[in-house]
Amino acid sequence: MVQAKGLEGVIATTSSVSSIIDDVLTYRGYNVDDLTDYAQFEEVIYLLWFNKLPTSQQLADFKSELIENAYLPNEVLDIIKNLSKENAHPMSILMNGVSALAIYDEEANQMTESANYRKALRLQGKLVSIVAAYSRISEEKEPLRPKEDLSFAANFLYMMSGRIPDEISEKAFNKALILHADHELNASTFTARVCVATLSDMYSGVTAALGALKGPLHGGANERVMKMLVDIGDITQVEHCLHRAFENKEKIMGFGHRVYKTGDPRAKHLREMSKQLAKVTGEEKWYYMSLAIEKIVTKEKGLLPNVDFYSASVYHSLGIQPDLFTPIFAISRVSGWIAHILEQYENNRLIRPRAEYVGLKNQTYIPVHERDESKDVIA
Numbered sequence: 001m002v003q004a005k006g007l008e009g010v011i012a013t014t015s016s017v018s019s020i021i022d023d024v025l026t027y028r029g030y031n032v033d034d035l036t037d038y039a040q041f042e043e044v045i046y047l048l049w050f051n052k053l054p055t056s057q058q059l060a061d062f063k064s065e066l067i068e069n070a071y072l073p074n075e076v077l078d079i080i081k082n083l084s085k086e087n088a089h090p091m092s093i094l095m096n097g098v099s100a101l102a103i104y105d106e107e108a109n110q111m112t113e114s115a116n117y118r119k120a121l122r123l124q125g126k127l128v129s130i131v132a133a134y135s136r137i138s139e140e141k142e143p144l145r146p147k148e149d150l151s152f153a154a155n156f157l158y159m160m161s162g163r164i165p166d167e168i169s170e171k172a173f174n175k176a177l178i179l180h181a182d183h184e185l186n187a188s189t190f191t192a193r194v195c196v197a198t199l200s201d202m203y204s205g206v207t208a209a210l211g212a213l214k215g216p217l218h219g220g221a222n223e224r225v226m227k228m229l230v231d232i233g234d235i236t237q238v239e240h241c242l243h244r245a246f247e248n249k250e251k252i253m254g255f256g257h258r259v260y261k262t263g264d265p266r267a268k269h270l271r272e273m274s275k276q277l278a279k280v281t282g283e284e285k286w287y288y289m290s291l292a293i294e295k296i297v298t299k300e301k302g303l304l305p306n307v308d309f310y311s312a313s314v315y316h317s318l319g320i321q322p323d324l325f326t327p328i329f330a331i332s333r334v335s336g337w338i339a340h341i342l343e344q345y346e347n348n349r350l351i352r353p354r355a356e357y358v359g360l361k362n363q364t365y366i367p368v369h370e371r372d373e374s375k376d377v378i379a
């Protein structure tokens with residue numbers, strides 16, 4: 001049996017959703033650099049789900065469908081309100097919210113192509129409403145409904161803050177959403193595929209994926225990058241704090257990647273956005289601290305920033321609180337999870353690898369009343 005720790009280098013499936021070849025990321029064959037520079041996030045969702053870019057009419061219809069599907073059942077809003085009082089992390093609230101959505105969806109367990117498409121729209125529309133509702137409730141404000149004339153990016157910023165965003169913020173957030181939409185067989189996408197390969201439903205696949213995304217080695221890193229910046233506090237402290245972290249063999253959040261060897265192509269877009277937004281807000285400290293951190297970590301550890309590193313200062317400049325950084329990753333990545341879930345259903349086989357057993361062998365069972373408590377029976 002071949003064993004690869006962390007499944008490094010293992011090809012677990014074929015896929016035509018996205019690719020990373022020679023450190024170039026494409027969605028359905030389109031370079032992510034072009035999509036980021038020119039597309040709207042809604043076009044990218046459409047591309048991921050239908051394997052083609054929409055016409056103007058298809059895009060207009062698709063945008064309307066997403067907004068129509070964004071409302072939350074009152075029961076789910078009540079769950080968000082109650083859990084917010086418990087000081088739960090918003091990723092946990094999002095997981096609860098998505099599981100609850102399944103309970104109030106009559107089609108949750110229907111597996112036809114048309115039912116799956118309707119569920120895809122509901123999930124894409126409602127995840128954003130759950131995250132925005134949490135944000136409002138945590139500030140003791142009423143949740144807001146999306147506006148029909150706003151883009152997906154503008155609607156989230158509006159539903160969070162109650163203000164229609166300016167053009168620069170909307171554009172930056174749109175780019176961030178595109179950059180996070182899909183990424184081949186990353187841990188959360190693989191989790192979604194493993195889940196639905198049992199022929200479980202789309203809500204279960206997305207809930208499972210959210211659990212994987214939450215971890216700090218994956219999507220949870222962006223929140224920790226902001227914590228690191230705040231803990232360091234000032235550019236004069238960067239060198240000292242990093243050397244202390246290196247000595248303690250701590251991982252520097254937002255650096256390193258399993259697949260990219262010459263750097264994550266998404267990081268340059270986020271670095272540039274971080275710079276531009278810092279100029280607009282006048283709060284340039286986090287951008288310059290991030291640059292200083294990148295310089296030292298790259299020079300001394302040979303590690304390059306990944307998508308999570310500059311997302312932190314970008315989201316901060318957009319007025320987003322740090323505990324929402326990973327949920328925001330999810331409102332974009334759900335588009336990729338859905339594309340992969342649909343692809344898995346199309347050509348399904350149960351995903352069930354093997355483990356190489358390294359535990360004890362030939363143990364003799366001793367009935368509980370005969371075990372001597374003074375002996376270490378676990379050995």
Ligand SMILES: CC(=O)SCCNC(=O)CCNC(=O)[C@H](O)C(C)(C)COP(=O)(O)OP(=O)(O)OC[C@H]1O[C@@H](n2cnc3c(N)ncnc32)[C@H](O)[C@@H]1OP(=O)(O)O
Nearest residue numbers: 216217218219221250251252253254255256257258306308
């Ligand atoms: C959207 C995303 O999921 S992007 C990734 C987000 N996660 C992070 O930013 C967390 C920090 N980064 C990491 O933990 C890793 O680089 C990962 C999880 C992204 C990739 O992990 P792997 O491919 O398994 O690499 P692994 O963790 O084995 O690291 C290899 C070596 O580089 C070191 N290394 C890797 N990343 C870092 C880091 N960020 N800081 C310090 N050292 C690091 C490891 O300590 C290890 O060193 P060793 O061989 O001396 O033990």
Ligand SMILES: O=C([O-])CC(=O)C(=O)O
Nearest residue numbers: 182183185186187258307
């Ligand atoms: O691909 C990975 O391992 C992690 C990543 O960058 C992502 O999910 O965007």
